[in-house]
Amino acid sequence: MSTEASPGLPWLRATVAAIRSETPFVKTIAFDVPHWRGHLAGQHVDIRLTAEDGYQAQRSYSIASPQGSDPRIELTVENVEEGEVSPFLLNVLALGDAIELRGPIGGYFTWRPARAGLLMLIAGGSGVVPLMAMLRTRAAAADDTPVRLLCSSRTKSDIVYRGELDRQSSAGNGVAIVHTLTRGQPAGWAGERGRIDQTMLNKHCWPAEEKPCIFVCGPTPFVEAVANALVALDHVPERIKTERFGPSGGLT
Amino acid sequence: MSDHDIVPLDGNAAAGRLMDVFAVDMTGATVMCEGCGRESALATLALYGGAVGLVLRCPRCDAVNLRVSNTGRSIRIDLRGASRISIHLTP
Numbered sequence: 306m307s308t309e310a311s312p313g314l315p316w317l318r319a320t321v322a323a324i325r326s327e328t329p330f331v332k333t334i335a336f337d338v339p340h341w342r343g344h345l346a347g348q349h350v351d352i353r354l355t356a357e358d359g360y361q362a363q364r365s366y367s368i369a370s371p372q373g374s375d376p377r378i379e380l381t382v383e384n385v386e387e388g389e390v391s392p393f394l395l396n397v398l399a400l401g402d403a404i405e406l407r408g409p410i411g412g413y414f415t416w417r418p419a420r421a422g423l424l425m426l427i428a429g430g431s432g433v434v435p436l437m438a439m440l441r442t443r444a445a446a447a448d449d450t451p452v453r454l455l456c457s458s459r460t461k462s463d464i465v466y467r468g469e470l471d472r473q474s475s476a477g478n479g480v481a482i483v484h485t486l487t488r489g490q491p492a493g494w495a496g497e498r499g500r501i502d503q504t505m506l507n508k509h510c511w512p513a514e515e516k517p518c519i520f521v522c523g524p525t526p527f528v529e530a531v532a533n534a535l536v537a538l539d540h541v542p543e544r545i546k547t548e549r550f551g552p553s554g555g556l557t
Numbered sequence: 558m559s560d561h562d563i564v565p566l567d568g569n570a571a572a573g574r575l576m577d578v579f580a581v582d583m584t585g586a587t588v589m590c591e592g593c594g595r596e597s598a599l600a601t602l603a604l605y606g607g608a609v610g611l612v613l614r615c616p617r618c619d620a621v622n623l624r625v626s627n628t629g630r631s632i633r634i635d636l637r638g639a640s641r642i643s644i645h646l647t648p
Contacts, residue, residue, distance in 0.1 A: 312632070313577035351573035365570045410573045413584035413600035525564045547601060549567045 316353060317341070319406040321398055322377055327465045331431055332395050333369060333381045338406065343374030346442040347415035347435045347520070347548075350380065350408030354390055362389040365550075367434040367522075368409065371441035372417070381465060383431040414520065414548045418448035422518055423511050426454040427501065427531055429523020433465050435548065436522060440473055440480065453481045455509045457501050457527070459488040483509050501527075503534040513539040518546075525549040565603035571611050572600075577627060578634060581644060588613075589641040592620030596643075 319336035326332050346368075353363045370379040385391045398404070416424065416439045424443075426436040433456055443450060458464045464484060474482040485497035485505065497505055511517040519540060521531050528549045535545050568584055575583045584600040595617045602613040602622060610626030615638075624635040636642070 314573060349569070349572075363573075365573065407573060410576070410582070411569050411584045411600070412582040413598055414569055525566065547567065548569045549565075550570070551564050551566060 314351075314407040314410070316405045316407050318403050319378075320403045321400050324398075324400065327381060328463050330384045330463070331381060331465050333379050334394060334398065335370075335377055335379045336404075336406065338376050338378055341374065341376040341378060342409065344368055344372060344378070344409035345412075345415040345417060346372045346438040348409035348411050348438075349435070350378075350406050351410060352380075352390060352394070353405045353407075354393060355405070364388075364390040365410070367438070367548075367550075369434050369437050369441075371438055371445045373445075381431065381434045381437075414522070414546050416442070416518070416520065418443055418446035418450070422450070423515060424450050424452040425510050425517040425519040426452065427506075427510075427519065427521045427523075428454065428456045429501075429527035429531075430458060430463070431465055432521075432523030432527070432548070432550065434522075436520060437466050437469075439520065440470075443480075444473065449479055451479045451481075453483070453509060453511070455483050455485070455501060455505070457485045457487060457523070460486055461491055461494070501531055501534070503537055506531070506534050506538060510535070510538070510540075513541070516544060518544055520546050520548075522548045522550070524551050565605050565614070567604050568599040568602040568613055571602075571604050571606070571613060571625075574611060574625060574627065575599075578625060578632060579644075583644070586642055586644045588615075588622050588639050589643075590615040590618060590620055590622055591638045591640045593618035594640075596641075599642075 317338050319338045322337045323335040349365045349367045351365050355361050366380045368378055369381045382391050382394050384395050428436050470482050473480045487500050490498055521528050528547045532545055532547055572584045586599045587596045588599050589596045601616050605612045613623040614621050620638050622638040626633045
């Protein structure tokens, strides 16, 4: 069946150009995608794998690289145990291999530079990926929007993009980053401890009257807990944009 | 696995599939729930999906708002649970 006969966004052939480890369970894969239309920070792609018997599996992955039309895009993928797609992407895919991908997809969970106001990013685990695209876009555009990232990870070694986040944070150009670790903290840990709750949000998020634009991304229970706590702190739902991901309930 | 064991994703993850049907990105479109009247961005609807079809439910009352299936031979859309869908055009 030719892809040209299908409606909707065309499937593109994407070739693996680079692979690097971010954490023990997370890798970034760079793909060369000819005819890439360009994307905004926060958008994602669908990846489709087809087995020899024709069985197909499809998943969505956030784009980690900044806004623009560079035909090399980066996805950061976390290993989902018993997943159908992520184990293939992380354990099988090698430099030069090609897969099918389509995008960019999604206009709701996106941020553009030079918007007025404050930008609050709240990440659970690899939910930091589309938020990293926003931070990278902001840095590349030399945008001066004040931004805070509150990032929840299990342990210090599970923090995705830790080095780059440290660099953005210490550059001191309007970026403030706070990490919280939920499953044990190393000696001398100066960040937060435990899951993000109303108290932690009250401490690290701008108050509702300052009307920050808030982006929350993580596993479904994380996003729901954070969004509910934000509403309890009087943030209006219209300024809280959410994106959930997870191993189950997804499209196969 | 029963439905109750499944953790839903949200409408963001349905966006690629919905572009098989709609000519524009639908994540920012608002859907009025036939069950409770709430108007929600499609991106915030709870998504339950399988190989063939997807179901989007109201985040407040859990009523099914949209069903879309794609068998490879035909695409079927059931919008009975949505009393109105508003697509907001970029100025």
